[in-house]
Amino acid sequence: MQKPSVETNATTANVKPRTATKKTGTQSIERVLQLLRLATQYESEGLLLQDILEETGLERSTAYRFMSCLVQERFLRRDPVSKRYFLGIDAMQLGLAAMQSSPVAGLLKPLIQRLARLSGDTVFLVIQQGDYCLCLHREHSDFPVRIFTVSVGEKRLLGLGAGGLALLARKDDSTIAQAYTQHAKQYQAADLTLDALLTDVRLTRETGYSQIVDRITTGVSGVGYAFPLSTLTMAAISFGAINSRLDVTRRREMGQILATECQKWVTQNLELV
Secondary structure, three states: OHHHHHHHHHHHHHHHHHHHHHHHHHHHHHHHHHHHHHHHHOOOOOEOHHHHHHHHOOOHHHHHHHHHHHHHOOOEEEOOOOOOEEEOHHHHHHHHHHHHHOHHHHHHHHHHHHHHHHHOOEEEEEEEEOOEEEEEEEEOOOOOOOOOOOOOOOEEEOOOOHHHHHHHOOOOHHHHHHHHHHOHHHHHHOOOOHHHHHHHHHHHHHHOOEEEEOOOOOOEEEEEEEEEOOOOOEEEEEEEEEOOOOOHHHHHHHHHHHHHHHHHHHHHHOOOO
8 A cells, every 4th residue: 555655646746847847948938939029129229138127027137048048049139339139140030931921911811802802992911010011912803993002022111101101000109200200301202291190190090090192102092900910010901092982981981891800800810918
């Protein structure tokens, strides 16, 4: 009777450390991914170790150990002068590899095709990259006049196109003003003042969808809607059509359809934190 008792205790003792190790290992992975997301969010200005401590609540020694490991593995780099952390070359390679198959476009293609059928217009998909948006997909409907205002792989400043305006409207006014100052020449080349941009942004927030007329191409209008795909990735889908087809009344109608369909897709397909 004594022997089984000893074996049972030994088995229990063996199980507990494995469970604890698995939990600790998972937590470590989660923390590393949190740090990579943080570095991505602040890629333009970089992160000091103190910034990381404030954002994550990690202890200094733990944060430094994780960051040093990521630097060693080239997923981050640390500027020797400013001491700030930026994304490294292997993080870039991951991003480039993912873009080869455009997983976002594949994920959203059924929705985009449905919207093209519902609207009869050209549908665009963009994702946010810093102060810009990148076009990942363009879907034409059977309407004889097709819109080519932006091509797949092309970047545009946020706020110029309908999708970019929808994305920009999710930022606060002070952040938008900073972005405008940084890219003033490009905005001014599009005849867009800061006041006009903020007016469009506020209307977008009020209605829930963006609207543009003659902004990128004379004679072309658009409506857009932005939504999160993850904690890091923001996407926007927009309709584009000639002005006579997308007048004030139809922009309102299409904007509401776009918002409803995108919200439904998010509810059915994503578990967002």
